Amino acid sequence: xxxxxxxxxxxxxxxxxxxxxxxxxxxxxxxxxxxxxxxxxxxxxxxxxxxxxxxxxxxxxxxxxxxxxxxxxxxxxxxxxxxxxxxxxxxxxxxxxxxxxxxxxxxxxxxxxxxxxxxxxxxxxxxxxxxxxxxxxxxxxxxxxxxxxxxxxxxxxxxxxxxxxxxxxxxxxxxxx
Amino acid sequence: xxxxxxxxxxxxxxxxxxxxxxxxxxxxxxxxxxxxxxxxxxxxxxxxxxxxxxxxxxxxxxxxxxxxxxxxxxxxxxxxxxxxxxxxxxxxxxxxxxxxxxxxxxxxxxxxxxxxxxxxxxxxxxxxxxxxxxxxxxxxxxxxxxxxxxxxxxxxxxxxxxxxxxxxxxxxxxxxxxxxxxxxxxxxxxxxxxxxxxxxxxxxxxxxxxxxxxxxxxxxxxxxxxxxxxxxxxxxxxxxxxxxxxxxxxxxxxxxxxxxxxxxxxxxxxxxxxxxxxxxxxxxxxxxxxxxxxxxxxxxxxxxxxxxxxxxxxxxxxxxxxxxxxxxxxxxxxxxxxxxxxxxxxxxxxxxxxxxxxxxxxxxxxxxxxxxxxxxxxxxxxxxxxxxxxxxxxxxxxxxxxxxxxxxxxxxxxxxxxxxxxxxxxxxxxxxxxxxxxxxxxxxxxxxxxx
Numbered sequence: 001x002x003x004x005x006x007x008x009x010x011x012x013x014x015x016x017x018x019x020x021x022x023x024x025x026x027x028x029x030x031x032x033x034x035x036x037x038x039x040x041x042x043x044x045x046x047x048x049x050x051x052x053x054x055x056x057x058x059x060x061x062x063x064x065x066x067x068x069x070x071x072x073x074x075x076x077x078x079x080x081x082x083x084x085x086x087x088x089x090x091x092x093x094x095x096x097x098x099x100x101x102x103x104x105x106x107x108x109x110x111x112x113x114x115x116x117x118x119x120x121x122x123x124x125x126x127x128x129x130x131x132x133x134x135x136x137x138x139x140x141x142x143x144x145x146x147x148x149x150x151x152x153x154x155x156x157x158x159x160x161x162x163x164x165x166x167x168x169x170x171x172x173x174x175x176x177x
Numbered sequence: 178x179x180x181x182x183x184x185x186x187x188x189x190x191x192x193x194x195x196x197x198x199x200x201x202x203x204x205x206x207x208x209x210x211x212x213x214x215x216x217x218x219x220x221x222x223x224x225x226x227x228x229x230x231x232x233x234x235x236x237x238x239x240x241x242x243x244x245x246x247x248x249x250x251x252x253x254x255x256x257x258x259x260x261x262x263x264x265x266x267x268x269x270x271x272x273x274x275x276x277x278x279x280x281x282x283x284x285x286x287x288x289x290x291x292x293x294x295x296x297x298x299x300x301x302x303x304x305x306x307x308x309x310x311x312x313x314x315x316x317x318x319x320x321x322x323x324x325x326x327x328x329x330x331x332x333x334x335x336x337x338x339x340x341x342x343x344x345x346x347x348x349x350x351x352x353x354x355x356x357x358x359x360x361x362x363x364x365x366x367x368x369x370x371x372x373x374x375x376x377x378x379x380x381x382x383x384x385x386x387x388x389x390x391x392x393x394x395x396x397x398x399x400x401x402x403x404x405x406x407x408x409x410x411x412x413x414x415x416x417x418x419x420x421x422x423x424x425x426x427x428x429x430x431x432x433x434x435x436x437x438x439x440x441x442x443x444x445x446x447x448x449x450x451x452x453x454x455x456x457x458x459x460x461x462x463x464x465x466x467x468x469x470x471x472x473x474x475x476x477x478x479x480x481x482x483x484x485x486x487x488x489x490x491x492x493x494x495x496x497x498x499x500x501x502x503x504x505x506x507x508x509x510x511x512x513x514x515x516x517x518x519x520x521x522x523x524x525x526x527x528x529x530x531x532x533x534x535x536x537x538x539x540x541x542x543x544x545x546x547x548x549x550x551x552x553x554x555x556x557x558x559x560x561x562x563x564x565x566x567x568x569x570x571x572x573x574x575x576x577x578x579x580x581x582x583x584x585x586x587x588x589x590x591x592x593x594x595x596x597x598x599x600x601x602x603x604x605x606x607x608x609x610x611x612x613x614x615x616x617x618x619x620x621x622x623x624x625x626x627x628x
Contacts, residue, residue, distance in 0.1 A: 042224055042250065109228045110245045141245040142275075166249030168227040169242065170211055 042166070102154060102176035106167040110141035114163040122163075124156050124174075136174060139167060150176055179254040179278055179493050180204060183247045184222065186258030187237060189544045189563060190469070191218035194256050197485035206250040208243060210236035212554040217546040224250055231556045237261045240268050244275055254278035254492060260558065263468040264291060280492045282447045282467045289443075290465040300451075300462050303439035308454070308461040310377035318355055324376050325354050333379040334358060336365035336372075343368045347379050380461065382612040383454035385409065386421055387466075388436045389476045390449045391487055393497045398441040400433035401480050402506055404472055408600065410523065410616045415593070416600060417472035418511040419479050422571065422609025423455065432460050437501070447491050448473075448484055454613070471514070471560070474544060478510035478567040508567055509574040513582065513597045515545075515562040517553045520596035520625045527555035528590040536584035540567040540577055553590055561592070575607060595625045 036045060097103060106112075114122040114137050123135050130136065135147040136156075157175040161167055181204040184191045191207060195218065198205045207222035212231035219225035226246040229236030236242070238261055247255060255272050257263040263281070266288040272279040281287070290296045301307045309328050314337050315321040325332045325348065334357045336344030344365035346357035358374065366372040389401040405421030406414045420429070436451045450470050453460040473484045482499070491497070517526050533549040545562035553561055566581055568574040582598050600606055603619065 045224075108245065109226060109242050109249065111249055142241050142248070144241075166226075169229045169236075170227055 097158070097160075097172060097175055100157075100175050102152060102157070104136060104148060104151065104173045104176065106139055106169060106171045106173055107148070108139055108141050108146060109169045110139040110146070110167060112161040112163070112165045112167045112173065113138040113140060113145075114159070114161070124159070126156050126159055128156050130154060130156060130176060136176075137161070148173065152176055179280075179489065181206065181250070181252045182254045182256050182280070182489070183208065183243070183250060183252035184218070184256050184258065185237065185243050185262055186256075186260070187213055187216060187218055187557065188546045188560065190258040190260075190471075192221060192546050193544055194258060194485055195221050197483065197489060201486060201489060203489065204252075206246070206252045208237070208246050210556070212552075212556055215552070217548060217551070226250060231554065233261065233556060237557075240265075240271055243268075244271060244277075247272075247275070247277060252277070254280055256280040256488070257468065259468050259471055264466070266291060278492050280447070280488055282445055282449065286443065286445050287467045290467050293464060296464055297462060299443070300439060300465070303442050305435055305439050305451070305462050306453075306460050308378050308380075311375045314373035314375050315358075318358060321354060321358055321376065322351060325351070328376060328378050331379040331381065333377045334361040334374050335377055336361060336369060336374055338369035338371040338373070339365060344374065378461070380454050380456045382614060383407075383456040383461070384421070384423055384611075385414075385452065385463075385613050386424065386432075386455040386460065387450045387452040387470075388433055389470075389473070389484075390436060390440050390445075390451065391482070391484070391491070391497065392440055392445050392447065392449070393491050394446050394494050395496045396441060396444075397497045397500070398437045398445075399497060399499060399501045399504055400437045401476050401482060401484075401504060402429055402433065404470075404475055406472060407611055407613050408606075408616050409613055410620065414472065414514065415616060416511065416513050416597070417475055418509070418571075418574075419475040420506060420509065428458070448488055471563070472512050474542060474563065474565040475510040475512045478542070478565060479506050479508055480504060481507070508569045509571040510565060510567045511571075511574055511578050511601075512563055512565045513578065513601075514560055514593070515564060515585070515587070515597070516559040516593045517561045517590050518559050518593050519591050520593050523593075525555065525559045526591040527553045527559075529553070530587055531589035532586055533588070534584070534586035535562070536564065536581035538581070538584075540574075541565075541581050542567070547587065561587075564597075571609065572607075575601060596620075596623075599623055599625075 116123065123137055124130055130150045130153065132150055132153045134150045136150050137148050139146045139148055154176040157177040159174045160172050182198050183206040184194045185208060187209065195205045205222040207218045207225040208228045209216055209219045209225060210229050210231050211227060213219065228242040228246050229239050255277055262268040264287055266284040269279045269281060269284040269287055289299060297307050311324045315324055331347055331349045334346040334348060339345065344361050346361045348354040348357040361374050362372040365374060384405060384407040386403050386405055388403050390398060391401060392398040402419060403421050403424055404417050404419045406417045408416040440449060448469055450466040452463040452466065454463055469484060469488065477484055518524060519526055530547055530549060530551045533547055535543040542565040543562060547561055564581055566574055566578040568577050579601050582594060582601065585594055605611055
């Protein structure tokens with residue numbers, strides 16, 4: 001049956017060239033993805049064609065529950081199986097971090113800022129001591145700066161996000177030992 | 178230029194929008210709650226972002242989180258789907274204020290049609306037929322009798338402050354009117370502290386007929402005929418079809434033209450649906466939905482117009498590529514809503530789907546986000562699949578639908594499929610002889626086969 005609305009819309013007219021070309025170019029693929037990642041400000045890009053699947057990430061994959069999903073097999077595969085496949089490959093450290101009592105997670109989706117103002121010193125750094133209630137970083141959502149405070153006193157064991165990184169809800173931000 | 182669309186929804190409608198975008202070369206961003214982390218829409222979109230916990234109020238209805246997700250993903254348009262924020266004028270306004278395109282009508286149009294009294298007055302003033310009734314409360318019995326004569330019996334006595342059926346009485350003659358008025362006033366006084374009542378024409382066995390419209394930003398409007406959505410239970414549609422077994426070509430163009438000219442006069446843009454009750458050749462306006470409808474596929478099947486593609490086309494400010502003269506109706510389409518619910522009690526049945534086998538073959542379309550292993554979370558709507566079947570005639574379509582329903586395998590949770598099978602095998606449904614009260618009556622005498 002005719003689709004009259006198609007007339008003025010040549011297929012793929014609006015697809016960015018790099019997206020259309022990506023899967024044909026083998027050698028430059030990673031480089032192109034990395035560029036795209038940088039330019040779009042995303043934390044990860046995942047592409048699949050047939051059985052082939054490639055994923056480029058800017059940082060350790062976020063929350064474990066979500067990471068399982070993001071790295072899962074192509075859509076056709078049931079996630080139950082996919083999770084099983086992925087689980088052994090997962091960094092044991094990530095599991096430990098996910099359940100760490102000092103895990104600090106993003107209470108909202110937004111942009112993480114590690115410094116109080118652009119170019120300033122970071123709120124905290126790895127190895128540094130923090131007190132309960134101290135501001136660890138900021139998550140900006142819709143121009144509102146939300147200070148993320150330390151749930152307890154201790155030492156900053158690791159920081160999982162970079163300055164200016166987009167963060168998802170419930171994403172692991174840092175660990176307080 | 179829209180080149181990256183964030184879909185502020187989940188389930189089958191998120192997939193429907195992702196599909197249209199992909200076919201147009203538009204990138205997609207899915208949002209999801211933690212409960213939907215492994216849902217299909219998060220896997221099919223180009224990017225997906227977790228925006229909140231399971232409760233819809235903190236995720237799919239969280240305007241700030243959705244806009245923040247659009248910001249960090251670089252999306253430049255938001256498609257709201259249906260439900261959730263689709264008819265939330267404040268959200269549409271926020272989207273526009275943030276420099277993004279809201280794929281839908283203007284916030285003003287959403288707001289206007291969201292106010293049911295204003296909507297009725299607006300449509301009435303533009304020649305769209307509404308349920309006849311008194312303009313305001315009726316004072317004495319004499320005035321009420323005169324009004325009832327003008328409207329024509331039967332009439333419905335309704336409380337001005339009413340709701341939930343209280344203070345509502347049907348009167349079929351003068352005597353019943355006098356009695357009904359007294360009882361309705363007393364109930365209304367007791368229930369709402371306000372004994373004012375008004376009269377409206379009472380429709381005994383109306384059909385629910387709705388007209389699909391499509392309008393661009395350049396003043397052009399087309400209508401794409403009607404859908405018959407009379408099979409409802411507790412005002413929830415279950416089976417929809419196009420064309421309606423009750424509407425002929427003349428009626429269709431008549432109501433279509435009335436609706437198109439009203440919509441053009443309003444300066445409305447995008448897709449919209451004008452819902453009517455229909456009885457004895459007369460249409461009575463109920464409301465206008467300023468969004469894509471769940472049952473839009475039946476219109477797509479018989480007209481060949483892709484409504485989601487059309488939405489994106491209009492949102493890009495392009496003029497409609499079709500005029501009314503290009504709209505053709507071919508064949509017949511029926512949609513069944515497959516819900517995760519106990520077919521007998523209609524209580525939701527969330528859980529995990531173990532085996533999944535959707536029907537296929539000629540003329541069968543399944544819009545669903547299900548797969549083997551999919552979780553149906555308890556937090557959201559129970560609609561899990563739409564089975565849409567197309568064939569050259571209604572009779573052939575019905576046979577094909579019965580065949581497709583028998584093929585459908587969803588194991589692990591109870592679904593409404595047994596009820597849908599019973600409905601499609603009923604002689605009255607086969608005759609097209611049904612109305613909005615039909616399904617309720619049908620279910621009283623029906624018990625699901627044990628399984």
